[in-house]
Amino acid sequence: MPKPKHTVLAVDDEKDILETLKAVLKPFYNLILCSDPKDAVLKLKNNSVDIVVLDIKMDGCDGITLLKKIKESPQGAEAEVIMLTAVGDPRTAVQAVKAGAYDYLCKPFEVEELKAAIEKALERKSLLAENKALKSMQKEGFENFIASSPRMLEVLRKVSDIASSDASVVITGETGTGKELLAREIHTRSRRSKMPFFAVNCAAVPENLFESEFFGYEKGAFTGAFERHAGKFEAADKSTLFLDEITCLPLSMQAKLLRVLQEGEVQRLGSSSQVQVDVRIICASNIDLKEAVGKGQFRQDLFFRLNVVPITLPCLRERVGDLDLFLEHFLAKYNRKFGKKITGFSAEALKKLKAYRWPGNVRELENAAARLVLLCRGSVIEEGDFFPDYQHTDGIIGLPLRQACDKFEKEYIERALEEAKGNQSSAARMLQIDRSTLVSKLKKLI
Numbered sequence: 001m002p003k004p005k006h007t008v009l010a011v012d013d014e015k016d017i018l019e020t021l022k023a024v025l026k027p028f029y030n031l032i033l034c035s036d037p038k039d040a041v042l043k044l045k046n047n048s049v050d051i052v053v054l055d056i057k058m059d060g061c062d063g064i065t066l067l068k069k070i071k072e073s074p075q076g077a078e079a080e081v082i083m084l085t086a087v088g089d090p091r092t093a094v095q096a097v098k099a100g101a102y103d104y105l106c107k108p109f110e111v112e113e114l115k116a117a118i119e120k121a122l123e124r125k126s127l128l129a130e131n132k133a134l135k136s137m138q139k140e141g142f143e144n145f146i147a148s149s150p151r152m153l154e155v156l157r158k159v160s161d162i163a164s165s166d167a168s169v170v171i172t173g174e175t176g177t178g179k180e181l182l183a184r185e186i187h188t189r190s191r192r193s194k195m196p197f198f199a200v201n202c203a204a205v206p207e208n209l210f211e212s213e214f215f216g217y218e219k220g221a222f223t224g225a226f227e228r229h230a231g232k233f234e235a236a237d238k239s240t241l242f243l244d245e246i247t248c249l250p251l252s253m254q255a256k257l258l259r260v261l262q263e264g265e266v267q268r269l270g271s272s273s274q275v276q277v278d279v280r281i282i283c284a285s286n287i288d289l290k291e292a293v294g295k296g297q298f299r300q301d302l303f304f305r306l307n308v309v310p311i312t313l314p315c316l317r318e319r320v321g322d323l324d325l326f327l328e329h330f331l332a333k334y335n336r337k338f339g340k341k342i343t344g345f346s347a348e349a350l351k352k353l354k355a356y357r358w359p360g361n362v363r364e365l366e367n368a369a370a371r372l373v374l375l376c377r378g379s380v381i382e383e384g385d386f387f388p389d390y391q392h393t394d395g396i397i398g399l400p401l402r403q404a405c406d407k408f409e410k411e412y413i414e415r416a417l418e419e420a421k422g423n424q425s426s427a428a429r430m431l432q433i434d435r436s437t438l439v440s441k442l443k444k445l446i
Contacts, residue, residue, distance in 0.1 A: 173313030221270025
């Protein structure tokens with residue numbers, strides 16, 4: 001699905017300039033042209049505008065005054081403004097910036113110069129929006145999460161919306177993305193938060209012990225049952241039970257779990273009576289439950305019962321913008337733990353960390369950061385401090401050369417698009433190719 005275009009409002013009383021702007025900008029943005037400066041604020045009111053390109057000298061209108069009106073309006077406050085002028089007066093430039101302009105270009109301007117100014121303004125607007133969202137999440141108490149990427153912020157918003165309910169939640173995501181941490185956050189924000197949080201790794205429970213672990217047993221129910229034992233469901237009564245790696249449950253146990261969820265009661269081994277339980281279930285898996293259902297590995301009726309609120313945690317590759325935040329956090333954490341005073345990462349080291357695919361996600365990144373801090377002998381972590389496993393060659397060795405080249409090129413383009421937040425023009429500049437060349441490669445490789 002193509003990414004929606006950003007909207008640019010161009011305000012100039014010279015028709016030739018508007019025609020030039022139309023020819024230059026129309027292919028890349030939703031363009032609104034305005035020849036009457038008095039209509040600019042009205043255009044802003046009726047449209048969601050990202051960028052305003054504003055002439056500073058127009059008949060009957062002072063561009064600085066109009067700029068101030070734009071920035072004072074509710075709709076224009078969030079827009080970035082680029083001023084155009086035929087007079088290169090430094091004092092006017094300072095005045096425009098003080099009034100809220102992002103940039104200032106002299107006529108006649110270079111086409112690429114204007115496009116670059118717009119792209120930089122869009123990047124700044126995006127960064128400010130992410131910072132605002134991050135502060136909003138922090139105000140809502142998400143101190144345990146490091147996030148500025150749109151996908152992760154959307155996950156946290158969903159958690160905020162559903163935590164107070166008793167709805168079952170299915171959290172999916174790759175290993176190391178923080179599924180249990182998210183489950184604990186949901187519990188902490190729920191009405192059950194005064195009770196302990198219970199977690200079970202289904203993959204670690206032997207099949208012959210599933211029933212006794214989950215439902216408990218009476219004294220004498222089997223050899224070695226010397227006293228009554230409450231299972232996980234009884235222990236988690238009025239609380240939250242987190243079932244990690246839910247697909248590891250045997251089909252026979254899945255049927256019994258379904259009954260517990262439907263009836264709200266369990267029966268201990270060796271007992272003839274039922275025990276009422278009120279448990280909220282949050283489960284997690286690093287594989288798609290729908291796929292497991294299709295393969296006959298997971299009961300469809302249990303899937304429907306559990307999958308009331310599905311949440312997918314993005315992998316680290318999909319939230320590259322958060323990498324710097326994580327590294328800053330882990331650097332401070334392990335400086336304290338190991339008594340180090342490392343000030344940061346060199347540009348080459350950061351480049352290498354961002355090129356690595358992080359199959360183990362945040363957990364792998366934290367382990368790597370701890371190791372780098374511990375073994376670094378200088379004040380800055382350099383590329384030479386790295387171990388050979390942080391290479392961007394996973395999945396390539398063993399392929400024919402042509403396929404390996406295509407795979408590397410595809411991943412390199414994807415990374416550039418991630419860095420550019422999906423903006424093809426910005427990504428093309430990073431790759432030092434024309435946008436048309438990038439589009440052609442995308443059609444071929446993706």
